[in-house]
Every structure is written in structure tokens, then in C-alpha cells.
Amino acid sequence: MLFFMNSPKCNEYDYINFLMAAPGVFSCTEAEKVQPDHESGPSHDSINRLLYRLSSDTEVLWREAAPFTGKGGFLISDDSTPDKPYAEKIQMVTYHRSGKHHSVVKGINLVTLLWTDGDAHIPCDYRIYHKEADGKTENQHFADMLYKAEEHGACPQCVLSDSWYSGIRNLKLIRELGWQWLTRLRANRSVNPDGNGNVALSEAAISESGSVVHLKGYGFIKVFGIVAKDGSTGYWATSDIGTDELRRIQLSDFSWKIGEYHRGLKQFCGVERSFVRLAEAQRNHIGLSIRAFLRFEVASLKTGISRFEAKIRIIRDAVRNYLRNPIYALCPTA
Numbered sequence: 127m128l129f130f131m132n133s134p135k136c137n138e139y140d141y142i143n144f145l146m147a148a149p150g151v152f153s154c155t156e157a158e159k160v161q162p163d164h165e166s167g168p169s170h171d172s173i174n175r176l177l178y179r180l181s182s183d184t185e186v187l188w189r190e191a192a193p194f195t196g197k198g199g200f201l202i203s204d205d206s207t208p209d210k211p212y213a214e215k216i217q218m219v220t221y222h223r224s225g226k227h228h229s230v231v232k233g234i235n236l237v238t239l240l241w242t243d244g245d246a247h248i249p250c251d252y253r254i255y256h257k258e259a260d261g262k263t264e265n266q267h268f269a270d271m272l273y274k275a276e277e278h279g280a281c282p283q284c285v286l287s288d289s290w291y292s293g294i295r296n297l298k299l300i301r302e303l304g305w306q307w308l309t310r311l312r313a314n315r316s317v318n319p320d321g322n323g324n325v326a327l328s329e330a331a332i333s334e335s336g337s338v339v340h341l342k343g344y345g346f347i348k349v350f351g352i353v354a355k356d357g358s359t360g361y362w363a364t365s366d367i368g369t370d371e372l373r374r375i376q377l378s379d380f381s382w383k384i385g386e387y388h389r390g391l392k393q394f395c396g397v398e399r400s401f402v403r404l405a406e407a408q409r410n411h412i413g414l415s416i417r418a419f420l421r422f423e424v425a426s427l428k429t430g431i432s433r434f435e436a437k438i439r440i441i442r443d444a445v446r447n448y449l450r451n452p453i454y455a456l457c458p459t460a
Contacts, residue, residue, distance in 0.1 A: 135167065135168035136172055136173055138180060138414060140168070141173065141177075142417055145414060145418040146437070147440045148396060152399040153399075155170050157170070157173045158172075176410075177410045177411055180414075182406060182413055187413065187420070190417060190420055191241070191420060194424055194427070197281055198282065199243045199283065200242050200377070201239060201284075201286070201305075202241075202286045202287065202384040203268055204384045204388075205264060205290070206238065206388040206391075207222045207233040207236070208234050208397050208412070209232070209398050210233045210398065216402075218234050218408055218409075219232060219233060220256070234256075234408065235255040236253075237252060237264055237268065238387070239275060240387055241280075249416050249419060250280075251271045251274055253267035254408075256405070259405065265295070281305075284377060286307075286380060287309045289310040289311060289312050294341075297309075297341075300365070306365050308362065308374070308381070309363060311327060311349065312361075315361075317330055317339040318340040324342050334351055334353070335371045336370065337349055337350075348364050390422070391415060394422060395418040395422070400412075419433075
């Protein structure tokens with residue numbers, strides 16, 4: 127006896143398009159309700175099954191992003207926490223420090239590798255930090271993404287990162303790959319500024335225009351001491367000894383591109399608004415949200431239209447049609 131299985135009624139591209147068009151609700155139920163032909167379109171269960179059957183490997187993202195990265199440019203890595211404040215049964219939700227809220231929040235920790243030339247925001251790779259599932263730290267995910275970038279032929283001018291990824295092992299890895307790096311260092315890092323022994327970075331005389339010091343366990347680097355408005359001093363460091371102050375300012379400005387990316391991912395692609403419970407489905411929703419962002423970004427680069435304008439154009443026709451025939455007007459009382 128032969129058994130025939132029905133082919134799936136929706137695919138990953140259908141879901142990506144839904145994420146791009148939906149104004150605020152990103153549930154599988156809502157995805158079912160907005161299908162152009164509801165009777166023959168995918169049901170809630172069909173869309174839900176899609177999120178469970180896809181592979182959460184990031185290889186497809188690399189293939190889609192590769193044509194828009196080119197040679198050179200910069201690779202930036204940082205983490206973000208899509209908020210899940212009311213999640214009680216969603217897997218992978220734990221507590222993480224949030225730069226947005228400046229406190230510990232409940233959510234899913236997302237580590238991203240972004241390519242930029244100073245203008246573009248091209249997500250190339252990502253990892254979800256959930257040590258209970260894979261046993262890996264954020265720094266190990268960072269290393270994995272760099273290895274994969276090298277496998278895909280990436281040759282960045284510089285790798286930019288926050289102080290969280292400035293451990294000696296990571297810096298040595300970037301050097302082994304033949305790349306330069308720029309990162310922030312904590313004030314307690316041990317450096318030898320004058321050959322007379324190691325001291326905490328905060329105790330060394332570091333110029334704002336840059337001072338060459340020996341970083342314990344690594345070698346010679348260049349450090350820039352930046353005085354903040356409150357009088358505290360922060361430290362940027364690079365493996366490229368020839369970097370001057372102007373170049374350091376340019377590169378540190380580039381490093382903020384990943385913050386712009388994370389905001390856009392949350393605002394326009396619903397990355398933190400899925401209600402599916404199991405880890406695999408959440409992973410796939412996040413991955414498809416990132417691929418939706420990539421489409422917005424490529425459209426913006428080609429047309430000059432911002433992500434906000436691209437999103438609002440999708441919604442604008444629906445608003446216009448409603449204004450022609452508003453169905454929730456109060457009945458006249460004359």
C-alpha cells in the first residue's frame with residue numbers, strides 16, 4: 127500500500143514575506159488570517175510546522191548575504207537580547223544583561239556577525255547563546271562565526287567588537303586568521319607601557335591620540351584613552367600599530383552599526399514577537415527574521431528607501447483602503 131504525503135502549503139519565503147509585511151503581530155495564527163486565499167492557503171498548523179521542520183543552520187544566511195558583502199569591509203560582532211518579559215514556557219528564555227534597558231531582562235540572547243562598509247548593515251551569521259543546550263559560551267560562538275567567515279572567503283579590513291570579546295584567545299584567533307582588530311578594553315587589563323613591568327591599564331599613561339603598549343599574553347598593541355563627559359576614561363585598542371586617532375574614530379563609529387542593525391531587526395522584522403514554545407521553532411523564527419532584515423537592507427541600498435519607509439509602504443495601501451470605507455464608524459444618532 128502506498129501512502130502519499132501532502133506537500134507543505136507554505137515555505138520559508140512565505141514566512142519571510144509575512145514578517146516583512148506584518149505591522150505588529152507575528153503569530154502563526156495571524157499569518158494564517160492574512161493569507162490572500164484563506165481557504166486554500168496554509169493553516170495555522172501548517173505555518174507552525176514550518177518553524178519546526180526547517181534547519182536552523184546559518185549556511186543559507188551566508189549564501190544570501192555573500193553577494194552583498196564583497197571583499198574588505200568590516201566584520202562587527204555583538205550580542206542583543208530580544209525581550210520575552212512574559213514568557214513562562216518558551217524554551218531558551220533566560221536572564222541577560224540588556225544594553226537597551228540597562229538592566230537584566232528576560233529574553234533570548236542573540237550573538238551576531240555583521241558586515242559593513244560604513245553604510246551597509248549585512249548580517250552574515252548569528253548564534254543563540256543557550257549554554258544548557260550546546261555547552262558553548264558567547265566567546266566560543268564568536269570564534270565559531272569567525273572560523274565560518276574565513277571559510278566563506280571573508281577578508282575584512284578589521285574585526286570590530288565590544289570588550290566582552292576582547293579576551294586574549296579571541297584576539298589571537300583574529301591574528302591567526304590574518305586580520306586586524308579594534309575593540310574596547312577594560313581598565314583592569316594588564317599592560318606594560320614602558321618595559322618596566324605590567325600594570326593595570328588605568329594606571330598607565332595612555333594618550334587620546336594612542337599609545338603603544340605590550341598587552342600581557344598577546345604582544346604590542348595601540349591603545350587610545352578616551353575621556354567621557356563624566357570624567358571617566360574608556361579604552362579602545364587595536365592590533366594595527368599604525369592606526370591614528372582619526373582612523374580610530376572612524377572605526378569606532380563603524381562599530382555602532384551593529385546597534386542600528388539590532389534596533390531595525392526588532393522594529394521591522396518581529397524577531398522578539400514569536401509565541402512558539404520549543405527551541406527549534408524559536409531559532410527558526412529568529413533566523414527568518416534576520417533574513418527578512420537582509421531583504422529590507424538590500425532594498426534600501428538599491429533604492430535609497432529607508433527600512434521604515436519600505437515597511438510603511440506595505441501598510442499604507444491597507445490604511446488607504448480602510449479610509450475609503452471605515453467600517454468601525456459610530457452610527458449616526460440624529
